[in-house]
Amino acid sequence: METYTEKEIRGQFGALRKILSKKQNLTKEVKEIRVEDYDGVIFVGCGSSYYISLIALSFFRELFSNCSEAIPGGEILLSPETHLKEDKKYLVFLISRSGESTETVRAGEFLKKNYDTTLVSLTTEPDSSLVKIGDISIILDDAREKSVVMTQSFTVMVAFFLALFRGWKNIEIFDEEMVDKAEKFYKTTRDKIKSLLSDRDFDHFVFLGQGYAYGLAQEGALKVKEMSIGFSEGFHSLEYRHGPKSIITDKSLIFIFPLFYDEEKRLAEELEDLGGKVLFLGEEWGILDDIDKNYRFLFWIPIFHEFGLQRALYRGLNPDNPKNLTKVVKLD
Known part of the structure; x- marks a missing residue:
């Protein structure tokens, strides 16, 4: 169901x-x-x-x-x-x-x-x-x-x-055609996301982004925590070099939301050299550079939603009933 x-x-x-x-x-x-x-x-x-x-x-x-x-x-x-x-x-x-x-x-x-x-x-x-x-x-x-x-x-x-x-500012916003592209992308990547769970027994999840993608990195880490009770972290991409990379192992899965391609690609290569598996969510994943950088969240957010969901189901957890959480945090 x-x-x-x-x-x-x-x-x-x-x-x-x-x-x-x-x-x-x-x-x-x-x-x-x-x-x-x-x-x-x-x-x-x-x-x-x-x-x-x-x-x-x-x-x-x-x-x-x-x-x-x-x-x-x-x-x-x-x-x-x-x-x-x-x-x-x-x-x-x-x-x-x-x-x-x-x-x-x-x-x-x-x-x-x-x-x-x-x-x-x-x-x-x-x-x-x-x-x-x-x-x-x-x-x-x-x-x-x-x-x-x-x-x-x-x-x-x-x-x-x-x-x-x-x-x-009287600037145009994305239209339904862009939403259609994002939905098509999501549908074509669902199996790819699910297959990550059988690739390795990952136990450490990292989400990295610069600019507005830093907020996405934090939210991605939170979704994995909430839905699948996973150890996850969110950082500014380049900050990950400055200490946090010390805990990278071959069981680390790292998501990078690249708004600044060259520098973040270099970081991805460094983290792979340390043994982590990096998902560099740019052109290699079908998110083309010609998509306005401010619209890329339409493609990125469903990826971490789906990953959190699939990991929860893989672990036999009910994502509708996450541990220690309620829909609303209300205090007396």
Whole structure:
């Protein structure tokens, strides 16, 4: 029987198409925001939503000059003075799939009470606490999920931020044809991903990326942890040389999301020389250099979703019931 997790991984392309068909309406909800009116732009989330924040931050910084930062919800609550000034005005994106993550909701309430902010809530749930505290709410209900592990909504939220920021600059966004290419790529690589499990008895998983792909690396590592209870790590690609490579063995499987081909290819060769198996997810995997680098996440995210899923099934685990986890982290 197909799990919710499987259905939602497979369904992310359909969800993307629905979001694209509504992109004008989604952008309209925030079209009156003038980024230049703010001293800073902040992205707040927890867990996977924090990694969305990191990716959104990279997309934003490529296009805008405002001071900007991605901050976990708990950090806002415990150490706000490290990041915020009382005499500044902030545009704040609060990100939560459920809209109920306690630390994100409380961070929003704290910011609203203590700072000059406009809160933009991004969630899949229209009746959530996050919607109630937001000055503006963006509800991506086509990406709602039943599974514990965040999959399709992650992809859709990343795509939404890229579309939003490019829309503010009147830059074209990818279309359904690009989503079709990504889905075709996913279908042709599923067996290839599954075969990795019989290649070697891997027990160490590494995800590497630079630029916005660093957020993908963190999320990829998290998916393997959550779904398959695997020892996994995420790093900036070139940082992996500086200490972490010491634990590479022939049971290490390393995923590289290359935005900077030459330097990251050189790193891949170094790590292979140390005995690790490297998946360099560029042209060798059918992800061509002529694909806009900001669209490559459409091809990369389903790879680590599928790998986490297949490793869970291979180990006899139920991806809908991951160890020690619940769909929403709610605190008393």
